[in-house]
Structure formats: structure tokens, C-alpha cells
Amino acid sequence: MRETFVHDHWSNRFAFIMAAVGSAVGLGNIWRFPYITGENGGGAFILIYVVTTIAIGLPILIAELMIGRMGGQSPVNTVNSIVDRFRLSAIWKLIGWGSVIGAFVVLSYYSVIGGWAFRYVLAGFMGGFSGMTPDAAGSFFGEFTGSAAQLTFWHTLFMAVNITIVLGGLKFGIERAVTVMMPLLFLLLVAMVIYGATTAGFSEGFAFLFDFDFSKVTANTFLTAIGQGFFSLSVALAAMMTYGAYLDRDVSIPRSAGIIAFADTLVALLAGLAIFPLVFTFALEPSGGPGLIFVTLPIAFGKMAAGGPLLATLFFLLLSVAAITSAISLLEPAVSWAEESWGFRRSVTAMIVGGAAWFVGLASVFSFNDWSGFFPLAPLGLLENATIFDALDYSITNILMPTIGLLMSLFAGWALSRDAVAEALDLSPFGLGFRAWRFLMRYLAPLGVLSIFIANVVAG
Numbered sequence: 505m506r507e508t509f510v511h512d513h514w515s516n517r518f519a520f521i522m523a524a525v526g527s528a529v530g531l532g533n534i535w536r537f538p539y540i541t542g543e544n545g546g547g548a549f550i551l552i553y554v555v556t557t558i559a560i561g562l563p564i565l566i567a568e569l570m571i572g573r574m575g576g577q578s579p580v581n582t583v584n585s586i587v588d589r590f591r592l593s594a595i596w597k598l599i600g601w602g603s604v605i606g607a608f609v610v611l612s613y614y615s616v617i618g619g620w621a622f623r624y625v626l627a628g629f630m631g632g633f634s635g636m637t638p639d640a641a642g643s644f645f646g647e648f649t650g651s652a653a654q655l656t657f658w659h660t661l662f663m664a665v666n667i668t669i670v671l672g673g674l675k676f677g678i679e680r681a682v683t684v685m686m687p688l689l690f691l692l693l694v695a696m697v698i699y700g701a702t703t704a705g706f707s708e709g710f711a712f713l714f715d716f717d718f719s720k721v722t723a724n725t726f727l728t729a730i731g732q733g734f735f736s737l738s739v740a741l742a743a744m745m746t747y748g749a750y751l752d753r754d755v756s757i758p759r760s761a762g763i764i765a766f767a768d769t770l771v772a773l774l775a776g777l778a779i780f781p782l783v784f785t786f787a788l789e790p791s792g793g794p795g796l797i798f799v800t801l802p803i804a805f806g807k808m809a810a811g812g813p814l815l816a817t818l819f820f821l822l823l824s825v826a827a828i829t830s831a832i833s834l835l836e837p838a839v840s841w842a843e844e845s846w847g848f849r850r851s852v853t854a855m856i857v858g859g860a861a862w863f864v865g866l867a868s869v870f871s872f873n874d875w876s877g878f879f880p881l882a883p884l885g886l887l888e889n890a891t892i893f894d895a896l897d898y899s900i901t902n903i904l905m906p907t908i909g910l911l912m913s914l915f916a917g918w919a920l921s922r923d924a925v926a927e928a929l930d931l932s933p934f935g936l937g938f939r940a941w942r943f944l945m946r947y948l949a950p951l952g953v954l955s956i957f958i959a960n961v962v963a964g
């Protein structure tokens with residue numbers, strides 16, 4: 505490696521928190537969380553989600569930010585330098601490489617779905633959902649995703665916006681974008697919840713989210729909750745490690761991580777409170793799966809007596825903002841690695857890396873249309889009906905993320921000494937908080953993650 509590349513640092517704690525919350529709050533909160541909650545029976549799932557997030561997701565988030573700050577470089581060189589400094593096994597280097605590559609691959613398809621959100625802002629704005637019947641909403645979505653040209657257009661636009669932000673660098677690109685977008689996102693969300701509270705379906709929506717029906721809980725509910733928690737908190741795929749690398753020593757990582765996890769969970773719950781009242785007001789199905797946002801909600805917007813187009817526009821704008829601030833954090837890890845490795849100007853680096861992710865994303869674009877019958881892993885007898893998009897999403901969220909989460913908890917809990925991590929977190933090794941964190945890191949997190957992993961692999 506050449507002499508160490510020096511990265512910019514966050515201007516202040518607020519900028520860092522906005523960027524990290526921006527990373528965490530994304531399609532995972534507003535698209536995935538509501539439909540997964542719907543599919544898993546509502547309240548009981550939410551309770552389990554909150555508990556596993558606090559017990560497993562939050563400690564790993566702390567570890568990831570800590571590891572990032574210890575190294576101060578891209579995840580690849582951060583992990584390599586810690587391994588060298590403490591003479592640890594080379595196996596840990598998988599955390600750096602695996603997570604950066606994983607983030608890059610997630611970015612490739614995240615951008616495709618982000619493009620859908622952009623497209624739906626326009627559709628809402630043009631009053632496109634007015635009077636839509638369920639069939640019409642289904643075929644609108646089907647025709648849109650069925651068109652490779654349309655998906656490519658919106659994927660390109662989404663990635664272009666993302667690259668434009670990231671190439672501006674930490675202060676002029678990322679910080680400026682997130683400090684404007686995150687407050688906007690919050691306002692939009694509150695407005696949506698207030699609207700939801702005025703609808704006839706609010707109490708039913710509320711009960712759906714918060715009435716605990718334990719008859720629907722199975723072992724799988726826990727596994728789904730842990731997996732969703734990882735994705736939602738942006739852990740295990742380099743984003744938080746990269747953001748931690750830009751963090752000054754005087755910022756408290758445990759406190760910041762607590763704020764990030766709290767905000768992320770709050771947004772997911774508020775998104776549920778914005779969405780389900782509409783679903784129930786118009787007698788629609790809460791268990792609509794991935795189509796909940798893109799098919800079910802447009803029907804609700806279309807049925808509103810007044811304000812449907814406005815509300816639809818605001819909702820999909822909210823979704824778009826959430827997606828962009830997350831996509832930034834999926835692009836930044838590979839960009840920071842490339843900055844250290846290639847020696848080009850940041851703008852060139854961001855365009856090359858973002859362009860490459862755009863290109864890889866075309867495979868996901870075609871998964872919904874021209875290649876919708878191509879199941880890449882079927883010849884191996886795996887995931888028989890999975891398109892390239894499905895296979896990438898499945899292998900990353902169910903295999904790569906748990907593997908990295910597991911390695912990360914073992915790295916922070918076992919490979920690094922107690923004193924080294926206490927110093928890195930700026931905590932006393934004898935304090936209650938530190939001991940609780942280290943216990944979760946050494947025992948509960950690895951066992952919890954290992955169980956998702958095994959169950960997913962066994963259940964296929």
C-alpha cells in the first residue's frame with residue numbers, strides 16, 4: 505500500500521448523525537418493513553423486531569462504527585491495518601473486502617428500486633393514480649417493471665443523482681445533501697402520519713401494528729426480524745464502518761449508535777402508521793408483500809376523495825429521499841477504497857465506481873422483464889425460481905450479511921482485547937454499559953446470527 509490516504513472528517517456530530525440516520529432510514533424502513541410486518545402478522549413481529557434490534561443490531565452497530573474509527577480508512581484498509589497492528593489472523597480481512605463488495609452489489613439493485621420510487625413521484629404528481637382499480641394498479645406496476653427501457657431510464661437517473669452527491673466529497677456532497685434531506689424526510693413522514701390519523705382506518709391500522717398476536721410467532725419470525733434489523737440499521741455491509749472512519753475521537757459511539765437505532769426504528773414505526781391506516785380505510789390487503797407500496801398504496805391514493813395526487817407525490821418523494829440517502833452510504837465504501845488505491849480525483853473515482861454499479865444493476869433491471877425467466881442458480885438446484893435480482897438479494901441478505909455480522913461480532917468480541925475495545929469506545933472496561941455490550945458481542949450476537957444463518961440455509 506502507498507502512503508496512507510487521509511480522508512476528510514465529519515464537520516460535527518450533527519452531520520455525522522444525519523448521514524448515519526440517512527443511511528439507516530431507507531427502502532428497508534418504508535418499503536420492506538411495512539410489508540414484512542404485514543406478512544408476519546403485525547404487532548408481535550414489531551415487538552420481536554424492537555427487542556432483537558436492541559439486543560443484537562445495536563451492539564453490532566457500535567462495533568462497526570468503532571472498528572471504522574480505529575482504522576480511519578476504507579473498510580478494506582481499516583480491517584487490514586487493525587489485523588496488522590494486533591497481529592491477528594488474515595481471515596478477518598474478509599470483513600473488509602466482503603462488506604465493501606457486498607455494499608457495491610446491493611447498490612447495483614438498490615438503485616433499480618430507488619428508480620421505481622422516482623418514477624412514482626412523477627406518476628403521483630401527474631395525478632396518475634386517480635380512480636385506479638386494483639387491477640389497473642397491478643397492471644401499471646407490471647407494465648412499468650416489464651419495460652427494460654423504462655427501468656433503465658429511472659435506474660440511470662437515480663444512480664446519477666447518487667454519484668453527483670458522492671463526488672462532491674464528504675462536506676460539499678454528502679453532508680450538504682443529508683442535512684437538507686433528513687429534516688425534509690422527517691417532515692414528510694410526520695405529515696403522512698397526521699393524515700393517516702385523520703382517516704377512518706387509523707384505529708384498525710394502529711391495532712394491526714401494536715396488538716400483539718403471539719399465535720403468529722414462530723422461530724422464523726425471530727430470524728426475519730434479525731435479518732430485517734441488520735438491513736435496516738445498515739450494518740454488516742461497510743456503510744457504518746466507512747462513516748465511523750470519518751468520525752472524530754470526541755464523539756461518543758455508543759450514544760450515537762443509540763440515536764441512530766432509535767431514529768431508524770421510529771421511522772419504521774411511523775412509516776407503518778402512515779401506511780396501514782390508508783390500507784384499512786380503503787379495505788385493502790395489509791399482506792400485499794413487496795407490492796404493498798407500489799400496488800396497494802396507489803389504489804388507496806386513487807380512491808381518496810381529494811388530495812390523492814398530493815399525498816401520493818409526497819409519499820413517493822419521502823421514499824425517494826430515504827432511498828438516496830441510503831444509496832450514498834452504499835457507494836461511499838467502494839469510493840473510499842478506490843480513493844486510497846487509485847490516486848484519481850474523487851470526482852473521477854465516484855463516476856467510475858458508480859458507473860460500474862450502474863452497469864451491474866442492469867442485470868437487476870432485466871430481471872423484471874427481458875430476463876424474467878432466467879434463473880441463474882437453478883442449474884445448481886438452488887433458488888429455482890430466483891431471477892438475478894432475487895438471487896443477489898437473497899444471497900446478500902441471507903448469506904453475506906449474516907456472515908459478516910458474525911465475523912464482526914467475533915472480531916470485536918474475541919479477537920480484539922477487552923482493553924483495546926474499551927479504549928476505542930472511550931469507556932471504562934469495568935462500567936456496566938461496556939460489560940453489557942461486550943457480553944452481547946461475545947455471546948448473544950454470534951449465537952443469534954448463527955441461528956439465522958443455519959435456519960436460512962436449512963430452510964433453503
Ligand code: TRP
Nearest residue numbers: 528530531532736738741743830
Ligand atoms: N439501511 C438501508 C435501508 O433500510 C439500506 C442500506 C443502506 C444498507 N446502506 C446499507 C443496508 C449498508 C446494509 C448495509 O434501506
